[in-house]
Structures are given as C-alpha cells and as structure tokens.
Amino acid sequence: MDFCISPRVEEFRTRIARFVDDEILPVEVRREAWDSHDNIAIDWLEALREKARAEGLWCLQLKPETGGQGLGKMGMAVCYEEMNRSIFGPVVFNSAAPDDGNMMVLEQAATPAQKERWLAPIVAGQVRSSFAMTEPHPGGGSDPGMMLTTARKAGDKYVIRGRKWFITGAEDAAHFLLIARTSDDPRRGLTAFLHHRDDANWRIDRRIPIMGPEEHGGHCEIIYEDMELPADRVIMGEGLGLKVTQMRLGPARLTHCMRWLGLAKRCTEIAREYAENRHGFGVRLSERESIQIKLGDLAMGIEMGRLLVMKAAWELDQGRFARKEVSMAKIHVANLLHKAADVAIQINGARGYSQDTVLEWIYRYARQARLVDGADEVHQMVLNRHLADEKHNFWHWDISQQ
Structure with missing residues (x-):
C-alpha cells in the first residue's frame, strides 16, 4: 500500500487541526461548557457545529450525495485522528459514535425512502440515533446468535418484545436501529428494524451509571413490550439483520x-x-x-x-x-x-x-x-x-x- 495521503485529505486534516486548536480546545478548558455527564453542553456544542458546517468540515465520512465529502476509510483515519485531539472533537464534526456508524450503515443499506426519513435528519444534525443490539445475560452481546429479543410477524406488522442494555445514546436519540430475532435460522434468523422514540410500547428502564464520562444520551437499558412496527421499517430485508450488523x-x-x-x-x-x-x-x-x-x-x-x-x-x-x-x-x-x-x-x-x-x-x-x-x-x-x-x-x- 502507498503510505502517502492525497493533497485533498491533507487539506482537510490541516483545516481540522486548526479548527480543533482555535475553536474546540478553548471551549474544552471552560468547565461551564461541560454538562453533568462530562460531555460538552448542548448549547456550546451547537455553536461549534454551526462553525464546522460553515467551514465545510461536516460529516466528512459520508458520500457527497448524502451530505459528506466522500473521504473513504483511509481519509477518515487521518481526519478522525486529528479531530480527537480534543475530547469534544468528533461530536462537533458529526463524526462521533453512535451516529457515525448508524449514518454509514444507513447510507449503504437503507432504501431511498428510508434514507430520506431516517438518515437525512441525522446527517443534518437535527436528531441523534442509537443502535440497539446488546442484551443482558443470557441474551446476545458479542455473539449476536444469542439474541433473545423477538420480532413476531403479525399480518403486515412486526411485534417486538425483549430487553436491550448498554445502548449508547438512547436517552437523547430519536432514531433507533434495532436488531431482533425473526426465526431460529442460524444465518438468517435476525432482522434489522428502524423505530422512532415516539413509537408506542417501548421504554427506557434506566440510564446505567458508568465509571467514565458519557456520550450524549448515556448508556441505557431498554424494554420492548409488544412494540408494533410496519414492514417498511425493515432494513435490507427479513433475515438479513446479521449482515446489517456486520456492515455496521x-x-x-x-x-x-x-x-x-x-x-x-x-x-x-x-x-x-x-x-x-x-x-x-x-x-x-x-x-x-x-x-x-x-x-x-x-x-x-x-x-x-x-x-x-x-x-x-x-x-x-x-x-x-x-x-x-x-x-x-x-x-x-x-x-x-x-x-x-x-x-x-x-x-x-x-x-x-x-x-x-x-x-x-x-x-x-x-x-x-x-x-x-x-x-x-x-x-x-x-x-x-x-x-x-x-x-x-x-x-x-x-x-x-x-
């Protein structure tokens, strides 16, 4: 492989480095700019995000047609490293987890209609998102095959029932990517769904206290109690949830x-x-x-x-x-x-x-x-x-x- 980076990537790296030095680090040292969970407070964040947008440093990881700069993974490696010289850097550029991974998988796997409804608002910074996969024992964690949350087909809808935990960003998220079991097939038994925080019959049971500082929205335990989702909420297709998970x-x-x-x-x-x-x-x-x-x-x-x-x-x-x-x-x-x-x-x-x-x-x-x-x-x-x-x-x- 060639270890040289392109002039375009270097230009973005240089601009990001300057932005971090001139705009983000001076905010980082001000304790009044921190929220109660040791992250950047929302009002301070939004002001910095506006500046990042204005300078063309927003969502660099996505394709131009999605609203990004199409840097590719190698370009991202260079730029993300520079962003996180500040503890608050990635979220300012809309490149922080879990939105980062959610945007990339939706860009790759969602239908045009799903992108318009579920992806575009995250790209615009209007909403935050969460990826609901991990479950408490004896459910699925690093092994998705142990998934216990179920999605039962009922006519033209799916009924979701189960429990998730340590779901990053859930308390502040509006858009959720959810992995649930639709069959016992070892390869095609999981399905990926989209749901909104306003959908009925689910709730956040608790925001789990952790040792370290938290992402916006914390790490939450979620309970699904027969939440109904229409078929157009399925990503890629029934039984392709493991593939969606691997892609993300x-x-x-x-x-x-x-x-x-x-x-x-x-x-x-x-x-x-x-x-x-x-x-x-x-x-x-x-x-x-x-x-x-x-x-x-x-x-x-x-x-x-x-x-x-x-x-x-x-x-x-x-x-x-x-x-x-x-x-x-x-x-x-x-x-x-x-x-x-x-x-x-x-x-x-x-x-x-x-x-x-x-x-x-x-x-x-x-x-x-x-x-x-x-x-x-x-x-x-x-x-x-x-x-x-x-x-x-x-x-x-x-x-x-x-």
Missing part, C-alpha cells in the same frame, strides 16, 4: 480506533509539555532517561496503531471485510489508549490525577475501550480462528497487478 460493526470498530489514536496523542502531548517545564532535583523531567523511555515507547505504540488502522482502512476501501485487520487494530489501540493515559498521569503526578487537565477524563473513558464493540478476548479468538483457517497465509502479502 466492522467499520465502527475501526472508527473508534481512529479517534482513540487522537486521544493517545493528546495524552503524549500533555505529558511532554509537562516534562519539558517541570524541574526536580536540578534537572528537567524530560532529561531523565526514565521519562524518555516512557515517551519513546508511547510514540512507537501510537505509530504501530496508526499503521494497523491504516492497513484495515485500506482493506475496507478495497471492498473487503478486513475482519482480522480490524480486530488487530481494535486490540492494540484500545490497550494503547489506556496505557497512554496512565503514563501521562504518572509523568504529571498529582496534576495528572486532578481535573486541571483532561487526562483523568481520558483515563476513565479509556477503560471501556477494551470492552466496547467486542472485548479484547473476543477479537483474540477471532484472530486465532483466522490463524487456524489460514495457517501461514495469515501473514500473506497482496501482490501488485502492475
């Missing part, structure tokens, strides 16, 4: 990694700045070999993560599933983010543990990275399965056709 989760896992690299770089940036200015026992911290080893190791880990992410992005841009590439990136970058926050806090000492920097925010946020969109162990099992099937070809090189 692979790229979404990778976009998490793209953003997390930006946060890891921010941790390193804060640590380096402090080490350059803090003196102890007659020398700068940055002159101590122990600090240099820590920062050098982080720099190497970030670059390794960037290479893994870019390889997976390239595979997706070739039209492949990139399952093992995404799994490798997910494992490495999730652990890297946690390490970067931990090392930066250690170098900053008590300052790092305080709220004088965003390091404690990132540290709390980072622990979930090894769980969301598949725990480390799940992705390690995926890689072992590929190794068992492919053997030495696990490490093959693609051969150029030129």
Whole structure:
C-alpha cells in the first residue's frame, strides 16, 4: 500500500487541526461548557457545529450525495485522528459514535425512502440515533446468535418484545436501529428494524451509571413490550439483520480506533509539555532517561496503531471485510489508549490525577475501550480462528497487478 495521503485529505486534516486548536480546545478548558455527564453542553456544542458546517468540515465520512465529502476509510483515519485531539472533537464534526456508524450503515443499506426519513435528519444534525443490539445475560452481546429479543410477524406488522442494555445514546436519540430475532435460522434468523422514540410500547428502564464520562444520551437499558412496527421499517430485508450488523460493526470498530489514536496523542502531548517545564532535583523531567523511555515507547505504540488502522482502512476501501485487520487494530489501540493515559498521569503526578487537565477524563473513558464493540478476548479468538483457517497465509502479502 502507498503510505502517502492525497493533497485533498491533507487539506482537510490541516483545516481540522486548526479548527480543533482555535475553536474546540478553548471551549474544552471552560468547565461551564461541560454538562453533568462530562460531555460538552448542548448549547456550546451547537455553536461549534454551526462553525464546522460553515467551514465545510461536516460529516466528512459520508458520500457527497448524502451530505459528506466522500473521504473513504483511509481519509477518515487521518481526519478522525486529528479531530480527537480534543475530547469534544468528533461530536462537533458529526463524526462521533453512535451516529457515525448508524449514518454509514444507513447510507449503504437503507432504501431511498428510508434514507430520506431516517438518515437525512441525522446527517443534518437535527436528531441523534442509537443502535440497539446488546442484551443482558443470557441474551446476545458479542455473539449476536444469542439474541433473545423477538420480532413476531403479525399480518403486515412486526411485534417486538425483549430487553436491550448498554445502548449508547438512547436517552437523547430519536432514531433507533434495532436488531431482533425473526426465526431460529442460524444465518438468517435476525432482522434489522428502524423505530422512532415516539413509537408506542417501548421504554427506557434506566440510564446505567458508568465509571467514565458519557456520550450524549448515556448508556441505557431498554424494554420492548409488544412494540408494533410496519414492514417498511425493515432494513435490507427479513433475515438479513446479521449482515446489517456486520456492515455496521466492522467499520465502527475501526472508527473508534481512529479517534482513540487522537486521544493517545493528546495524552503524549500533555505529558511532554509537562516534562519539558517541570524541574526536580536540578534537572528537567524530560532529561531523565526514565521519562524518555516512557515517551519513546508511547510514540512507537501510537505509530504501530496508526499503521494497523491504516492497513484495515485500506482493506475496507478495497471492498473487503478486513475482519482480522480490524480486530488487530481494535486490540492494540484500545490497550494503547489506556496505557497512554496512565503514563501521562504518572509523568504529571498529582496534576495528572486532578481535573486541571483532561487526562483523568481520558483515563476513565479509556477503560471501556477494551470492552466496547467486542472485548479484547473476543477479537483474540477471532484472530486465532483466522490463524487456524489460514495457517501461514495469515501473514500473506497482496501482490501488485502492475
């Protein structure tokens, strides 16, 4: 693969970097701009979103006909990394989870009518969305085949019954993508649906308290009590829910990694700045070999993560599933983010543990990275399965056709 980025992608990267420095970071340091869940307050967010729209930095991940810039996964990797130098960056550009993944799968899988009704308002920033798949034990989590929420066909409608939990953004969402079981077929037993928060016979049971800062709308437990949906709410077709899930989760896992690299770089940036200015026992911290080893190791880990992410992005841009590439990136970058926050806090000492920097925010946020969109162990099992099937070809090189 060619490791050069196009002038167009570089132009977007440069403009995003300037926007983050000039517009978002000055808001991030103002505590009055934070909401009660340690996210950016809505009024501050909307003002920044208007500026991002005006500068043509809105929904870069989508096709031009959908309202984006058609950067492709490799272009997204470059730009998302730059966006998340601020903890508030991605949501300002309408590139934050779960809307990001929902928009991309609807752009790919929805009918024109569904796009107009369900996708366009998310793209415009008029509503937020949520992806309702994960269930409490003994239901489906990383294994969708364990899905217990059912969608029973009744005439020209489907009746939904079941429970979901840890559904990101649900409290603030208007549009939901829901996965439910329509048969016991192991490959075609799941179906994807669209529903609105105003539909009857469902409710949010609770907003689940978590250790870290929260996305807008939190992480909720949802109960469906015979919610009726018309047939035009089905995405792609009955029995194709597993395919919809695979279309959404692979790229979404990778976009998490793209953003997390930006946060890891921010941790390193804060640590380096402090080490350059803090003196102890007659020398700068940055002159101590122990600090240099820590920062050098982080720099190497970030670059390794960037290479893994870019390889997976390239595979997706070739039209492949990139399952093992995404799994490798997910494992490495999730652990890297946690390490970067931990090392930066250690170098900053008590300052790092305080709220004088965003390091404690990132540290709390980072622990979930090894769980969301598949725990480390799940992705390690995926890689072992590929190794068992492919053997030495696990490490093959693609051969150029030129």
